[in-house]
Amino acid sequence: AQSVTQPDIHITVSEGASLELRCNYSYGATPYLFWYVQSPGQGLQLLLKYFSGDTLVQGIKGFEAEFKRSQSSFNLRKPSVHWSDAAEYFCAVGAGNTDKLIFGTGTRLQVFP
Amino acid sequence: SAVISQKPSRDICQRGTSLTIQCQVDSQVTMMFWYRQQPGQSLTLIATANQGSEATYESGFVIDKFPISRPNLTFSTLTVSNMSPEDSSIYLCSVEGLAKNIQYFGAGTRLSVL
Numbered sequence: 001a002q003s004v005t006q007p008d009i010h011i012t013v014s015e016g017a018s019l020e021l022r023c024n025y026s027y028g029a030t031p032y033l034f035w036y037v038q039s040p041g042q043g044l045q046l047l048l049k050y051f052s053g054d055t056l057v058q059g060i061k062g063f064e065a066e067f068k069r070s071q072s073s074f075n076l077r078k079p080s081v082h083w084s085d086a087a088e089y090f091c092a093v094g095a096g097n098t099d100k101l102i103f104g105t106g107t108r109l110q111v112f113p
Numbered sequence: 114s115a116v117i118s119q120k121p122s123r124d125i126c127q128r129g130t131s132l133t134i135q136c137q138v139d140s141q142v143t144m145m146f147w148y149r150q151q152p153g154q155s156l157t158l159i160a161t162a163n164q165g166s167e168a169t170y171e172s173g174f175v176i177d178k179f180p181i182s183r184p185n186l187t188f189s190t191l192t193v194s195n196m197s198p199e200d201s202s203i204y205l206c207s208v209e210g211l212a213k214n215i216q217y218f219g220a221g222t223r224l225s226v227l
Contacts, residue, residue: 032214043205043220044156046114051214090155094214099144101216103156 002027004093006104014112015083021076021107023091032094033074034101035065039087047089050074061085086111115140115208117219125225126196133192134222136206141186144209146216147179151202159204162189196226 003026013019025031032051036044048059055067065076074091091104116139126132136145144163148156159179160168168181183189193200203223207216 034215036218043117043119044207044218046215046217049215099146099161099209099214099216100158101156105155 002031002093002102004091004102004104006089006091006107008107009105010108010110012110012112013081016080019076019078019081019085019109021089021091021109023074023076023104024072025074025091025093026072027093030069033065033067034092034094035059035063035074035076036090036092036103037061037087038090038106044090047076081109081111083111083113085109115142115210115217117206117208117217119206119219119222121222122220123223123225125227128197128226130196131192131194132196132224133190134204134206136189136191136219138187138208142208142210143186145183145189146207146209147181147189147191148205148207149202150205150221156205159191193224196224198226200224201226 005024007022034049035047037047038044047063048057050057050067058064063078067074088106088108090106092101094101118137120135146161147159149159150156158171159174160170162168162181162183164183164186180192203221205221206219
């Protein structure tokens with residue numbers, strides 16, 4: 001069965017520092033992978049996605065993620081964090097033969113000035 | 114991407130009552146989904162709603178508790194029936210856009226049951 005693990009429940013960084021949020025998935029074939037962000041009181045916004053091809057994908061707001069099949073990982077990165085990046089980040093995996101998404105438990109990012 | 118509107122944005126309800134949540138999309142979509150996000154938790158899929166057919170419910174969710182309507186390609190409703198405090202959650206609607214397997218979300222409905 002598909003599953004997604006986000007090992008870090010809460011991460012705190014200083015503004016301007018680099019960021020990496022971890023995501024590990026379990027799926028037999030090549031998965032569809034997503035990162036969503038949920039700001040306080042808001043719905044989910046799609047940051048980026050990986051379906052196939054180049055394993056380094058660029059998203060909105062300066063985020064990128066790298067798919068590593070050997071590690072079953074899809075970590076999210078940003079070189080310099082802004083205070084407005086404080087939010088909850090969800091990694092999700094989808095199967096090619098269905099439209100369902102399985103979400104990780106989320107990582108809450110706190111940014112200090 | 115699609116623009117998705119959910120109503121109400123929040124509500125406080127008494128136990129034993131029911132609440133119907135509306136989801137309106139600005140374009141025709143085939144697949145619509147309803148999720149629940151319990152306090153401090155991740156999203157759990159309740160059901161998938163396709164126009165013209167019965168909704169498909171995930172394990173642990175039943176139609177009597179969460180009836181869903183999908184009368185056309187731009188609209189769906191989710192009813193939370195006979196509510197209890199355990200139903201206090203954020204309920205989110207999502208749609209699959211033109212690109213298959215990519216879902217876009219509404220802002221959610223924040224429900225508190227007293």
